Amino acid sequence: MSEKPVVHFDVTDGIGVITIDYPPVNALGPGVADGIIESLEKGEADPNVKAFVMIGTGRSFIAGADIRGFGKGRPKPKKRTYDVLDPCSKPVVAAIHGYALGGGLENALACHYRIAVPSAKVGLPEVLIGIIPGGGGTQRLPRVVGPKAALDLIISGRHVPAPEAKDLGIIDEVIDGDDRDALLAAALDYAKKVADVRPIPRVRDRSDRLSEATQDVFDAKRKEVARKTRGQPAVENAIKAVEAAVSEPFDDGIATERRLFGELETSDEAFAMRYAFFAEREIARLPGMPKKIETPEINSIAVVGAGTMGGGIAMSFADAGLPVKLVDASPEVLEKGLERIKANYATSVKRGSLSQDEMDDRFGRIKPVQQMEDIGDCDAVVEAVFERMPVKKEVFAKLDEVMKDGALLLTNTSALDIDEIANVTKRPDAVAGTHYFVPANVMKLLEVVNGTKTSRETLAAAMKLGRDIGKISGYAGNCDGFAANRSRAPFNIEQGLMIEEGALPEQVDKVMVAFGYPVGPCAVNDMSGLDVSYDTRKRRAAADPKYRGLPITDRLVELGRKGQKTGAGWYRYEPGDRTPHVDPEVHKIIKEVAEEQGFEQREFDDTEVLHRLLFSSINEICKILEEGKAIRASDADVMWLNGFGFPRYRGGPMYWGDTVGAMEIYNQIAAWHQRYGERWKPSALLREVAKSGGKLRELKSDISL
Numbered sequence: 001m002s003e004k005p006v007v008h009f010d011v012t013d014g015i016g017v018i019t020i021d022y023p024p025v026n027a028l029g030p031g032v033a034d035g036i037i038e039s040l041e042k043g044e045a046d047p048n049v050k051a052f053v054m055i056g057t058g059r060s061f062i063a064g065a066d067i068r069g070f071g072k073g074r075p076k077p078k079k080r081t082y083d084v085l086d087p088c089s090k091p092v093v094a095a096i097h098g099y100a101l102g103g104g105l106e107n108a109l110a111c112h113y114r115i116a117v118p119s120a121k122v123g124l125p126e127v128l129i130g131i132i133p134g135g136g137g138t139q140r141l142p143r144v145v146g147p148k149a150a151l152d153l154i155i156s157g158r159h160v161p162a163p164e165a166k167d168l169g170i171i172d173e174v175i176d177g178d179d180r181d182a183l184l185a186a187a188l189d190y191a192k193k194v195a196d197v198r199p200i201p202r203v204r205d206r207s208d209r210l211s212e213a214t215q216d217v218f219d220a221k222r223k224e225v226a227r228k229t230r231g232q233p234a235v236e237n238a239i240k241a242v243e244a245a246v247s248e249p250f251d252d253g254i255a256t257e258r259r260l261f262g263e264l265e266t267s268d269e270a271f272a273m274r275y276a277f278f279a280e281r282e283i284a285r286l287p288g289m290p291k292k293i294e295t296p297e298i299n300s301i302a303v304v305g306a307g308t309m310g311g312g313i314a315m316s317f318a319d320a321g322l323p324v325k326l327v328d329a330s331p332e333v334l335e336k337g338l339e340r341i342k343a344n345y346a347t348s349v350k351r352g353s354l355s356q357d358e359m360d361d362r363f364g365r366i367k368p369v370q371q372m373e374d375i376g377d378c379d380a381v382v383e384a385v386f387e388r389m390p391v392k393k394e395v396f397a398k399l400d401e402v403m404k405d406g407a408l409l410l411t412n413t414s415a416l417d418i419d420e421i422a423n424v425t426k427r428p429d430a431v432a433g434t435h436y437f438v439p440a441n442v443m444k445l446l447e448v449v450n451g452t453k454t455s456r457e458t459l460a461a462a463m464k465l466g467r468d469i470g471k472i473s474g475y476a477g478n479c480d481g482f483a484a485n486r487s488r489a490p491f492n493i494e495q496g497l498m499i500e501e502g503a504l505p506e507q508v509d510k511v512m513v514a515f516g517y518p519v520g521p522c523a524v525n526d527m528s529g530l531d532v533s534y535d536t537r538k539r540r541a542a543a544d545p546k547y548r549g550l551p552i553t554d555r556l557v558e559l560g561r562k563g564q565k566t567g568a569g570w571y572r573y574e575p576g577d578r579t580p581h582v583d584p585e586v587h588k589i590i591k592e593v594a595e596e597q598g599f600e601q602r603e604f605d606d607t608e609v610l611h612r613l614l615f616s617s618i619n620e621i622c623k624i625l626e627e628g629k630a631i632r633a634s635d636a637d638v639m640w641l642n643g644f645g646f647p648r649y650r651g652g653p654m655y656w657g658d659t660v661g662a663m664e665i666y667n668q669i670a671a672w673h674q675r676y677g678e679r680w681k682p683s684a685l686l687r688e689v690a691k692s693g694g695k696l697r698e699l700k701s702d703i704s705l
């Protein structure tokens with residue numbers, strides 16, 4: 001148990017105030033539950049105490065159970081807070097600021113009243129870490145908001161803003177302003193007001209909303225989430241637990257919830273998802289970077305280039321509340337870009353995920369300008385022009401002329417040399433790469449690329465800017481493809497080569513969908529267009545006689561099969577329908593090209609398909625770490641989870657690799673090296689970790705910034 005008390009109890013004006021003090025977010029860590037129970041018992045025994053207020057210190061109410069303790073055989077608590085809060089003979093008011101998540105909201109629901117500041121957020125996000133609420137959340141929430149809304153909240157795990165939570169009935173009162181002291185004062189007043197109200201309202205006693213759910217609600221939910229939540233047993237258990245809330249008395253429902261929770265805590269999926277949770281926090285840490293580094297404040301931003309990428313980037317800043325100047329020399333491109341942005345926002349309004357007012361605010365933050373001179377006063381600029389070095393260099397020379405001193409100069413590139421771009425300026429220390437993923441306003445990942453001359457301040461500021469707009473910023477060194485795309489490239493190569501060798505596109509896709517990807521890689525190619533890199537491949541082939549390109553893909557493009565947009569690619573599509581249909585014509589084309597090129601074809605088994613795709617990338621991640629171009633193996637996992645749709649419940653390629661075993665992977669790669677040559681050369685780091693019996697996911701480079 002921690003030395004310092006993690007829960008304080010004071011009596012103010014007849015109200016017992018229970019303060020949770022377990023930084024940084026008041027998770028229910030060691031001693032917190034006992035502290036709450038002791039406080040309640042003290043107050044129950046004190047005749048001067050008429051009611052209670054429960055509140056958190058610092059930035060949150062309670063962020064939930066302490067996830068670090070999960071899966072480690074935690075001792076069974078003698079008593080649970082919920083079992084003491086609920087029957088307490090004096091009313092308890094939960095005063096919520098920051099977050100009340102998971103066990104935090106469950107405690108609040110076991111209190112008798114809940115008040116909050118407007119910026120507070122509440123939710124039950126347990127499913128996102130592979131479990132279900134285990135502190136009565138699946139039984140109490142449906143009693144408050146009805147089973148249908150409870151299912152939505154529990155399965156999405158979303159953080160509900162306080163005003164919406166009030167509308168739903170979760171919160172009784174939202175106070176004015178976000179000040180915690182004002183919240184405490186309001187909670188004390190509230191507690192005095194309700195101190196004598198009897199009977200004390202207890203959520204467990206409510207049943208009025210439970211009858212809203214018929215079996216249809218549960219069946220419909222199962223159907224709705226089936227595809228998206230494949231491989232996640234927590235989702236089905238959450239549905240079963242809410243069903244129990246409707247069909248069983250409260251105490252039996254709690255027992256059912258506990259049983260369903262118990263099935264999940266040590267499941268493979270829960271381990272992987274907890275790993276992902278912590279890896280997504282670890283990625284923010286830059287070894288060697290001083291903790292208190294001064295970074296320039298970014299209050300205004302410019303985006304150069306109003307194409308699809310530039311527009312998406314501008315939206316992600318506008319969404320986060322930053323004013324953006326969108327600059328493009330071509331009035332037509334600018335106008336088209338703005339139209340595209342407007343249409344994207346309008347789609348969100350139509351879907352109901354954005355209000356018209358919010359759309360107007362966001363769109364209003366994007367100001368079109370035509371002259372580079374007009375963006376000189378911005379604190380940062382992101383260049384998002386065509387991915388060609390001469391064009392980028394020209395833009396940076398101009399940015400060097402126009403941007404004010406101290407501005408951050410960022411280039412959005414997925415592969416070009418950051419140093420070459422930075423060196424056209426007289427301030428290469430202010431230049432860094434920021435690689436956005438498509439669509440830029442949606443994808444969570446931002447890869448931040450450190451050039452040779454990028455200053456620590458610039459690097460730290462670029463990483464922070466990403467986080468400030470809600471992205472996960474991941475460090476990469478300057479090399480071809482940086483960390484994310486470079487680690488993914490071998491996967492793409494093996495995909496192409498296996499098809500040349502006889503694996504069919506539908507087999508490759510079937511294997512990867514069974515693995516957990518929402519869509520297989522060939523179907524994804526059809527969505528983005530097979531012609532996307534056609535010109536690049538042709539240029540490379542002209543310059544490098546050894547480059548063999550992708551002859552089958554090229555043939556498909558040359559035959560007009562460019563993917564969904566032309567109604568055919570790896571698959572065939574019916575007009576107006578995006579469902580891929582297996583096409584015997586493709587089988588014929590594959591055979592023809594294989595014969596022309598002299599590729600020997602054979603049958604593949606599914607495991608080989610999976611291993612060839614993923615082992616090749618695991619080997620590359622090890623090489624990237626060896627060369628110091630990424631910080632940790634877990635960073636690569638985070639990049640794959642948030643940039644490439646890798647199934648979260650498998651943790652990431654390195655985490656998954658450990659479930660196979662580093663030695664088995666190394667041996668297979670060594671065998672393929674013998675068979676296929678240089679591209680399968682095993683990484684020295686992989687050999688080392690295999691021989692030492694270590695874990696792939698714990699590999700680190702020795703970078704110090």
Ligand code: 3HC
Nearest residue numbers: 027063064065066067068099101102103125133134135281
């Ligand atoms: N347990 C342990 N540590 C936690 C934690 C938790 N529930 N929540 C946050 N932390 C840690 C983070 O790991 C991080 O540690 P670090 O500084 O060492 O990296 C630190 O607290 C700060 O967290 P963030 O960097 O994530 O801070 P943010 O302000 O960006 O986000 C947050 C705050 C929204 C609360 C976010 O941390 C979060 O989503 N936490 C998890 C919430 C959750 O899943 N709760 C449910 C837990 S399971 C449960 O309650 C089971 C119950 O039903 C029985």
